[in-house]
Amino acid sequence: MYFDNAATTRMDDRVLEAMLPYLKDAYGNASGRYSLGYEARRAVNEARVQAASLIGAEPDEIYFTSGATESNNIALKNAEGALITSEAEHPSVVNTALYCKSTGRNAAFVKPDVKGKVEPKSLEEAFNNTAAGRTKDGLVSVMFVNNELGTVNPVAELADIAHSHGWMFHTDAVQAAGHIPTDVKSIKADLLSIGGHKLYGPKGTGLLYIKRGVRIPGLFNGGSQERGIIPGTENVAGIVGLGKACEIAKLETSENLRKEKEISSFIKEGLLKTIPGTVQNGDGEWILNFSFRKVNGTSLTLRLDMEGICVSTGSACSLGTEEISHVLRSIGLEKALAEGSLRISIGKYNTMDEAKILVKKIQSLTEELRVFAV
Numbered sequence: 001m002y003f004d005n006a007a008t009t010r011m012d013d014r015v016l017e018a019m020l021p022y023l024k025d026a027y028g029n030a031s032g033r034y035s036l037g038y039e040a041r042r043a044v045n046e047a048r049v050q051a052a053s054l055i056g057a058e059p060d061e062i063y064f065t066s067g068a069t070e071s072n073n074i075a076l077k078n079a080e081g082a083l084i085t086s087e088a089e090h091p092s093v094v095n096t097a098l099y100c101k102s103t104g105r106n107a108a109f110v111k112p113d114v115k116g117k118v119e120p121k122s123l124e125e126a127f128n129n130t131a132a133g134r135t136k137d138g139l140v141s142v143m144f145v146n147n148e149l150g151t152v153n154p155v156a157e158l159a160d161i162a163h164s165h166g167w168m169f170h171t172d173a174v175q176a177a178g179h180i181p182t183d184v185k186s187i188k189a190d191l192l193s194i195g196g197h198k199l200y201g202p203k204g205t206g207l208l209y210i211k212r213g214v215r216i217p218g219l220f221n222g223g224s225q226e227r228g229i230i231p232g233t234e235n236v237a238g239i240v241g242l243g244k245a246c247e248i249a250k251l252e253t254s255e256n257l258r259k260e261k262e263i264s265s266f267i268k269e270g271l272l273k274t275i276p277g278t279v280q281n282g283d284g285e286w287i288l289n290f291s292f293r294k295v296n297g298t299s300l301t302l303r304l305d306m307e308g309i310c311v312s313t314g315s316a317c318s319l320g321t322e323e324i325s326h327v328l329r330s331i332g333l334e335k336a337l338a339e340g341s342l343r344i345s346i347g348k349y350n351t352m353d354e355a356k357i358l359v360k361k362i363q364s365l366t367e368e369l370r371v372f373a374v
């Protein structure tokens with residue numbers, strides 16, 4: 001049973017089917033001036049239309065990347081001026097901002113509230129009270145949905161604040177796309193990142209939305225692919241898969257969310273009401289983060305794995321480092337609770353029957369593990 005959809009998702013069969021021809025017979029280079037090349041180019045163009053349609057953009061505002069890490073790096077490293085981001089961002093934003101700071105750029109990190117939400121007033125304060133905020137030009141980067149807590153940020157309000165100071169706004173929408181409407185115009189984003197494998201698409205694919213008129217030079221020197229911003233031979237099959245995943249998400253997002261919320265309410269109620277000392281960290285609706293007092297999150301995850309259930313302790317990126325995740329630290333969660341944290345992230349393939357088994361297993365395992373707690 002797979003409850004780690006925030007780490008990655010199972011590829012939709014329809015996505016695989018769409019990709020297969022481009023991994024086999026239609027293997028042309030999209031720059032080739034012959035039919036095999038034109039076929040690949042046509043497929044890339046179609047994927048661009050599908051991706052643009054999911055986020056309410058124009059096809060020429062979509063730039064295909066190797067994933068959200070690349071999209072975020074391009075956005076932050078290429079934007080002019082200072083940076084303001086939050087302490088609760090994914091490492092591909094936090095560490096990129098820290099890198100930019102180490103090269104002499106002004107950067108400020110806003111603390112989220114106890115639920116992991118970046119409050120508009122905290123962003124205003126960063127503009128008023130930090131050296132970064134007093135810079136003339138810059139980029140605010142705040143994620144749409146937190147990957148560890150599931151908390152949704154008021155991105156449109158944050159974008160308004162950034163714009164009122166003459167800055168640009170970027171959002172990492174990796175955990176939003178396919179779960180909630182992710183429309184660049186409602187968000188008022190200048191830049192937006194999406195990753196394919198969180199959306200039932202292939203790994204190693206993603207996109208950066210760059211609003212028309214925004215100038216971004218790119219990170220690499222090379223050919224003219226993706227209008228020179230992301231040079232290198234296109235991953236045609238991957239791009240086709242991402243396009244198909246976007247097309248499916250556009251049609252099915254609202255039904256997916258309805259189902260995910262139903263399963264999530266059941267899990268929340270099952271755990272919070274029946275296991276004493278359980279708290280939900282953040283207020284996610286499809287990404288759920290719980291702490292169980294006197295239960296070690298890693299032990300619980302390993303025991304669930306032995307039962308054939310995949311969940312995660314915090315974010316997959318901090319796995320293997322027994323360190324408390326920077327996100328849980330940023331919301332001020334006490335160490336004992338942070339150590340007991342478990343992330344359950346629901347996706348479109350999960351069922352209510354699975355949720356019932358999950359809750360039962362966590363009930364019995366937390367009881368068992370507490371016996372050994374000091």
Ligand SMILES: Cc1ncc(COP(=O)(O)O)c(C=O)c1O
Binds near residue numbers: 007067174197
């Ligand atoms: C919010 C968020 N942003 C960015 C990424 C990076 O995605 P990728 O590792 O596919 O580049 C992730 C992956 O976990 C994520 O959850």
